[in-house]
Amino acid sequence: xxxxxxxxxxxxVPVALLLTAGFAAVFAQNDNQLTNLSLSYGxxxxxxxxxxxxxxxxxxxxxxxxxxxxxALLTAFGLVMLYRLDAEMGSELARDQANWFVIxxxxxxxxxxxxxxxxxxxxxxxxxxxxxxxxxxxxxxxxIGSQVNGAYLGISLGPISFQPAELAKIGIVIFLASYLRxxxxxxxxxxxxFLGITFPPLKHLGPLLVVWGAAMFMLIFIRxxxxxxxxxxxxxxxxxxxxxxxxxxVIGMAMxxxxxxxxxxxxxxxxxxxxxxxDPYQDPSxxxxxxxxxxxxxxxxxxxGEGFAQAMVVIPGTDAPLLPAAQTDLIYTLITSExxxxxxxxxxxxxxxVAARGFKVALLANDGxxxxxxTGLTTVFAFQxxxxxxGVTRVxxxxxxxxxxxxxxxxxxxxxxxxxxxLLLISxxxxxxxxxxx
Amino acid sequence: MNARIxxxxxxxxxxxxxxxxxxxxxxxxDANNLKNERVNxxxxxxxxxxxxxxxxxxxxxxxxxxxxKGSGPSLRYVRDYPEGDSYGHPIGYSFVxxxxxxxxxxxxxxxxxxxxxxxxxxxxxxxxKPEGNDLITSIDPTAQQTAFDLxxxxxxxVVAIEPDTGxxxxxxxxPPFNPNDVPTDFSALSADPSRPMFNRSTQGQYPPGxxxxxxxxAAALDSGAITPDETINSPGSIDVQGHPLAxxxxxxxxxxxxxxxxxxxxxxxxxxxxxxxxxGTLEDYMTKFGFNSKPQLDLPDGQMSTSGVFDLENDxxxxxxxxxxxxxxxxxxxxxLATPVQMAEVAATIANGGKLMRPxxxxxVKDPDGRTVKTMDPExxxxxxxxxxxxxxxxxxxxxxxxxTGTAAALSGVDVAGKTGTAEVPDKDExxxxxxxxxxxxxxxxxxxxxxVAATVECTDGQGGTVAAPIAxxxxxxxxxx
Numbered sequence: 001x002x003x004x005x006x007x008x009x010x011x012x013v014p015v016a017l018l019l020t021a022g023f024a025a026v027f028a029q030n031d032n033q034l035t036n037l038s039l040s041y042g043x044x045x046x047x048x049x050x051x052x053x054x055x056x057x058x059x060x061x062x063x064x065x066x067x068x069x070x071x072a073l074l075t076a077f078g079l080v081m082l083y084r085l086d087a088e089m090g091s092e093l094a095r096d097q098a099n100w101f102v103i104x105x106x107x108x109x110x111x112x113x114x115x116x117x118x119x120x121x122x123x124x125x126x127x128x129x130x131x132x133x134x135x136x137x138x139x140x141x142x143x144i145g146s147q148v149n150g151a152y153l154g155i156s157l158g159p160i161s162f163q164p165a166e167l168a169k170i171g172i173v174i175f176l177a178s179y180l181r182x183x184x185x186x187x188x189x190x191x192x193x194f195l196g197i198t199f200p201p202l203k204h205l206g207p208l209l210v211v212w213g214a215a216m217f218m219l220i221f222i223r224x225x226x227x228x229x230x231x232x233x234x235x236x237x238x239x240x241x242x243x244x245x246x247x248x249x250v251i252g253m254a255m256x257x258x259x260x261x262x263x264x265x266x267x268x269x270x271x272x273x274x275x276x277x278x279d280p281y282q283d284p285s286x287x288x289x290x291x292x293x294x295x296x297x298x299x300x301x302x303x304x305g306e307g308f309a310q311a312m313v314v315i316p317g318t319d320a321p322l323l324p325a326a327q328t329d330l331i332y333t334l335i336t337s338e339x340x341x342x343x344x345x346x347x348x349x350x351x352x353x354v355a356a357r358g359f360k361v362a363l364l365a366n367d368g369x370x371x372x373x374x375t376g377l378t379t380v381f382a383f384q385x386x387x388x389x390x391g392v393t394r395v396x397x398x399x400x401x402x403x404x405x406x407x408x409x410x411x412x413x414x415x416x417x418x419x420x421x422x423l424l425l426i427s428x429x430x431x432x433x434x435x436x437x438x
Numbered sequence: 439m440n441a442r443i444x445x446x447x448x449x450x451x452x453x454x455x456x457x458x459x460x461x462x463x464x465x466x467x468d469a470n471n472l473k474n475e476r477v478n479x480x481x482x483x484x485x486x487x488x489x490x491x492x493x494x495x496x497x498x499x500x501x502x503x504x505x506x507k508g509s510g511p512s513l514r515y516v517r518d519y520p521e522g523d524s525y526g527h528p529i530g531y532s533f534v535x536x537x538x539x540x541x542x543x544x545x546x547x548x549x550x551x552x553x554x555x556x557x558x559x560x561x562x563x564x565x566x567k568p569e570g571n572d573l574i575t576s577i578d579p580t581a582q583q584t585a586f587d588l589x590x591x592x593x594x595x596v597v598a599i600e601p602d603t604g605x606x607x608x609x610x611x612x613p614p615f616n617p618n619d620v621p622t623d624f625s626a627l628s629a630d631p632s633r634p635m636f637n638r639s640t641q642g643q644y645p646p647g648x649x650x651x652x653x654x655x656a657a658a659l660d661s662g663a664i665t666p667d668e669t670i671n672s673p674g675s676i677d678v679q680g681h682p683l684a685x686x687x688x689x690x691x692x693x694x695x696x697x698x699x700x701x702x703x704x705x706x707x708x709x710x711x712x713x714x715x716x717x718g719t720l721e722d723y724m725t726k727f728g729f730n731s732k733p734q735l736d737l738p739d740g741q742m743s744t745s746g747v748f749d750l751e752n753d754x755x756x757x758x759x760x761x762x763x764x765x766x767x768x769x770x771x772x773x774x775l776a777t778p779v780q781m782a783e784v785a786a787t788i789a790n791g792g793k794l795m796r797p798x799x800x801x802x803v804k805d806p807d808g809r810t811v812k813t814m815d816p817e818x819x820x821x822x823x824x825x826x827x828x829x830x831x832x833x834x835x836x837x838x839x840x841x842x843t844g845t846a847a848a849l850s851g852v853d854v855a856g857k858t859g860t861a862e863v864p865d866k867d868e869x870x871x872x873x874x875x876x877x878x879x880x881x882x883x884x885x886x887x888x889x890x891v892a893a894t895v896e897c898t899d900g901q902g903g904t905v906a907a908p909i910a911x912x913x914x915x916x917x918x919x920x
Contacts, residue, residue: 292475297480298465300469301465302466336461352450359447393460394464395456395460
């Protein structure tokens with residue numbers, strides 16, 4: 001299927017062009033002159049993508065041709081925004097991120113190399129689930145755990161800090177896909193109707209309650225509303241796809257809302273987050289500062305944006321942030337402020353295209369596990385984008401998850417390229433089987 | 439499972455549509471509200487990055503300029519006022535933390551260059567930061583300084599207007615403030631009981647006393663209620679609305695015409711004249727002179743006061759329909775309050791043959807390359823009285839200076855026309871026991887008026903003729919000498 005690989009190669013060209021143009025624009029803004037360095041950044045990026053493309057061509061010739069270029073596009077977009085922040089703040093975020101991108105692609109290759117038969121993952125599903133839960137709890141451990149804005153999101157080991165939730169999301173999706181593949185029939189057959197609502201059988205309800213419990217646990221102990229929402233949404237999506245019972249989703253949502261309501265009234269950090277979401281003006285220079293500044297910066301953006309590298313990120317003449325965490329939480333705001341509603345829509349459209357290709361992989365897959373795994377991975381990716389974009393636009397309370405591949409952060413890059421590797425593995429097998437007429 | 443996967447994708451599509459919806463709301467539909475939000479400092483920071491234009495006096499003296507601090511993305515401009523407190527009023531200040539005031543506030547959009555959208559787009563394409571326009575005022579630095587010197591620290595105000603254009607040549611309020619001190623001493627300046635940040639020229643509401651007799655005389659002559667030669671018997675004391683009203687020293691003037699009455703500022707004459715023309719007519723003429731609404735100066739409405747008859751207890755402006763003692767109003771009493779700029783407008787109207795020109799402080803707008811973009815076009819604010827009436831009043835006002843209460847305003851070689859006023863301050867205790875608000879309004883030369891002035895001194899034991907007249911004369915002499 002070299003045709004699809006050629007399409008992939010072709011799709012990478014605009015990505016490299018975008019990156020070159022973006023870097024050139026930052027250069028033009030800051031030095032009023034164009035140096036060939038920006039051009040070489042584009043070429044360098046293209047070279048790395050080309051190497052990856054050749055690797056995919058050899059190892060996964062049948063895989064979906066658009067997923068990798070789309071993810072490379074998001075990464076390139078993030079790199080340009082980070083480079084623009086570097087130019088203003090003298091940081092080296094873009095270089096770090098580029099390094100993480102290379103490491104991410106190496107990991108991508110490693111996963112493809114060793115998990116060509118990804119069904120082995122099914123065998124270790126409980127181990128994977130346990131490791132994932134362990135990762136989620138790690139930020140609460142003494143010494144290595146660290147707290148950011150009241151949420152326990154990271155662990156730090158010496159100079160390296162890491163957001164374990166990023167990796168855990170893949171592990172948990174693998175577990176859920178595997179578990180539901182095996183139990184979905186039982187969940188449907190044994191279901192009972194009570195008061196007009198179909199309930200899953202009690203025997204099989206246990207593990208699902210565990211997942212719900214895990215989500216609640218995360219809310220209470222990790223205090224991370226964003227990750228909790230993201231995991232639980234992926235869980236409900238998988239339940240729905242696996243069983244076709246919308247009532248299970250409704251019950252799950254009711255349970256989540258009930259739990260969230262209790263936690264809202266008992267865990268002060270969650271209470272603050274929600275209250276600030278409902279009325280950020282109650283503390284405009286404190287807890288409400290970030291979300292208000294996000295809204296104000298978007299208002300400055302308008303339809304077409306203020307122009308590249310034109311938005312104010314720090315208070316002029318000081319180091320005080322005007323867009324707090326512009327490189328992570330508020331990167332979508334920064335994009336909206338500089339490229340306007342159109343730029344924002346372009347980003348959202350790109351995520352939607354990734355989701356479309358991801359679900360396409362799930363549609364083409366032949367076995368239940370592959371279908372559920374592709375669905376779960378795609379959903380968790382798309383929902384992560386929803387949670388953070390929704391957070392900065394005040395659709396939901398603002399939380400600290402990253403905008404996949406765009407936000408600064410090594411763990412996010414690594415996790416998402418593992419996710420991409422798995423999707424391409426599923427895709428390659430499905431399309432090969434389709435071609436061979438199985 | 440495939441149908442359910444498609445449904446799931448549809449659900450994600452809807453979720454993303456919600457994100458697009460919210461983003462559109464903040465970027466487009468609610469953007470203006472957000473930009474005007476009080477806690478949103480972005481517009482201020484943006485303004486700070488624009489090189490605000492300079493403000494100049496009519497001879498090119500730099501009153502306000504922007505000084506660059508820092509460089510690159512942290513470049514910002516801070517306002518500097520080289521002349522210190524000389525132009526604190528009416529120019530005001532402009533600082534990110536404290537906002538804009540007075541002239542700086544009124545002309546903000548020109549000073550930050552909002553006016554020329556088109557050239558700013560071109561500049562942006564050229565990578566050039568937008569720059570504001572320079573504003574040249576009509577203020578004469580020498581006259582401004584003379585007014586300060588002659589007030590000599592006495593609280594009060596001086597306003598000088600060119601009668602035929604409305605150009606403001608001097609506007610002084612004492613005590614003054616130095617706009618350079620605003621960033622460091624804002625709260626101290628605001629709390630200072632002597633109110634240095636209060637522009638007495640435009641905000642100070644004072645009883646105008648006998649200077650208001652000009653308005654009464656103008657209304658009577660112009661409406662035809664009296665002829666110039668018609669006489670009214672003016673005894674030492676009369677009863678007005680059941681209360682006695684007397685001349686100074688109870689002097690009996692007998693049968694006198696309006697010129698004699700103005701020259702000697704005869705209370706009993708004007709009280710009767712007021713009752714003769716009635717509240718309605720007097721009110722109409724007051725409105726034409728500019729009373730009963732904010733001055734049409736190029737200053738923010740919030741920093742100007744209305745002149746008129748006030749019910750002070752309810753802070754309400756009274757109209758001709760309210761019960762007003764017109765006899766006392768005619769002599770500048772009866773809860774009548776006027777700003778110095780309003781009284782300068784009265785003098786300027788008579789000087790300009792009965793036409794009130796809209797008073798303006800700005801004269802020209804120049805773009806950063808020095809090209810004149812806009813020039814003040816003199817505009818008639820209202821046709822107040824006929825030229826004939828104006829000439830009759832001018833003659834009477836010349837008598838005031840030549841032989842009446844205003845002799846201290848006389849200048850050698852130039853005929854001055856004017857009117858003095860000495861009002862009782864509403865609250866002596868606030869004035870440290872000093873009883874009078876002294877006034878002089880006038881113009882010169884009487885036959886070809888070049889400048890009209892109102893000068894007032896708060897809380898003095900002197901009279902309009904002794905305290906205010908010499909100040910007005912000095913300012914007129916300075917402006918005519920150039």
